[in-house]
Amino acid sequence: MPPVELCLVIPVLNERDNIAPLVACVDAVLGGIGWEIIFVDDDSRDGTRAAIAAVARQHPNVRLLHRIGRRGLASAFVEGAQASMAPLIAAMDGDLQHDERLLPKMVAALRSGQYDLAIGSRHVDGGGLGEWDKTRAGMSDFATRLSRMVLKVPVSDPMTGFFMLRRDVFDQAVRGLSAIGFKILLDIVASLPTPPRIKELPYVFRTRVAGESKLDAGVLRDFALLLVDKMIGHIVPVTFVLFAVVGLCGIAAHLVVLLVGMRLAELPFERAQLLATALAILGNFALNNIFTFGDRRLRGWRFVRGLITFSAICAVGAVGNLGVASFLFGAQRSSWWFAGLVGAAMSLVWNYAVSSVVTWRKR
Ligand SMILES: Nc1nc2c(ncn2[C@@H]2O[C@H](COP(=O)(O)OP(=O)(O)O)[C@@H](O)[C@H]2O)c(=O)[nH]1
Ligand SMILES: [Mg+2]
Structure with missing residues (x-):
């Protein structure tokens, strides 16, 4: 096995039926690249961990971080990334909505040394929100505008949960992270001391087949908290x-x-x-x-x-x-x-x- 170059951190909550297909998809596109997956599971009740254990028998490079009494993608990503030593770290959803074919392109962009961060964007030519209804697209668009208040660099899709970065870039941001809620990319970019060089790669958000979305009012609340924390968190909690x-x-x-x-x-x-x-x-x-x-x-x-x-x-x-x-x-x-x-x-x-x-x- 080649040494691990890329760690995929995949937060999961009740995604039992997506685990095996996802690992198969990743394995198929990452030939020649040493990879590992860390699933961060917030105490799923549907047998997700058993599904992870089953694929790990075939793929020893698949690991699990089981958290109890916790929620949130941001902290899940941070803790997953910290449990790995791979020089490249990626965040990806565990429900097959993110197009895994972007992964080799992200690796290539970062290997070239010209970029610090590669993101999967739904808002550049060739990208799209797939079958999102008008309300959800409108909400995401509004959130994207709001997020510009805390970003020093233009990012076409700061709301995406699909991106890859070098570990040294992650390390520069990690101590300043709010780690609140679900928008970890926004948090990372806003926490970096200098604006990162970003490669934006288009992808179309796929429709969920198995399991269901966990988006609820708590996600909106946490987004507002993240913005406030990024603006004044260094002064008061x-x-x-x-x-x-x-x-x-x-x-x-x-x-x-x-x-x-x-x-x-x-x-x-x-x-x-x-x-x-x-x-x-x-x-x-x-x-x-x-x-x-x-x-x-x-x-x-x-x-x-x-x-x-x-x-x-x-x-x-x-x-x-x-x-x-x-x-x-x-x-x-x-x-x-x-x-x-x-x-x-x-x-x-x-x-x-x-x-x-x-x-x-x-x-
Ligand atoms: N560990 C963890 N994973 C979560 C949590 N909420 C959602 N997820 C996972 O994060 C990914 C994206 O969530 P999803 O509900 O599909 O968001 P949507 O695509 O925006 O509707 C999926 O893999 C979920 O299983 C959480 O609180 N903790
Ligand atoms: Mg999803």
Whole structure:
């Protein structure tokens, strides 16, 4: 066997029936090139790992990385690439939608020394989205435009999950990666210190035959998080930004409830304020549970327990807020708005820091 020159990292989730055909396709086109495949499986329940084990009996260069309690293509690619030493690394889907005939062309482009990165593009002449419907194509197009905000070089298809790069290029990007969600190529290009030289090769996205797409609302959320992290992640964590935005919405909702409580329900101020506070805490908790910490979402009994710890944390935050604000306003003679703002900012940081490790701790 020739030494391994190319490692294909293939993230899979419930792709049992695609494994054997995919390995056969790759094997057929990569004659003469030393290759290995690392399947990164996020705990599929359909027998995908058994299918991988079966092909690995014929192909010892097929390996498996089994992750539990994890999701996301970006981190799957990074961990797969790090488990290999091959000088060339490629990312490819495990559902036969990526045209494997591009692989030898990608290898040739990188071997020539003229390129750092070769991508399979659906948006250059000869490429295409295949049978994607209008909605999905429109969404992808919109995402491509948005992604230009964080890219310093023009890339025709930054959303593609089909590309190849040299290991030294990967190593230059790896410490800056957000590794959030599904768009790892965008993440890599945006994390490189210098713009890479990119070879774009056209291909047409094939129609899925077996298994089903895992695209859902979580993918969109993660894409937004990736963009925000690429723009400001070096200053503050992206979850803090979300937490603060949710907090601002909470204040707005609080004022509305207060108004409605006093004007329509004719409650005395204290009662309306109490009601508004309780609803704001509940609302903040629910929104943070979905958006900010959606990757660790609490359900059922854990939801109730989380609401209790979150309320307690916010209560402590409010006491601290009051203490700091009164100190600034009274002893320091600061203006009311400065004292108020510092108090609020303090409780925001406290609520975020403590609830992210207590209420939504990583399991
Ligand atoms: N390891 C891993 N693989 C995933 C995950 N989500 C999707 N995949 C795999 O990533 C590839 C592309 O996903 P797919 O759902 O087909 O995306 P689509 O082609 O954009 O609809 C397939 O091989 C999936 O099995 C995940 O969370 N973890
Ligand atoms: Mg697919």
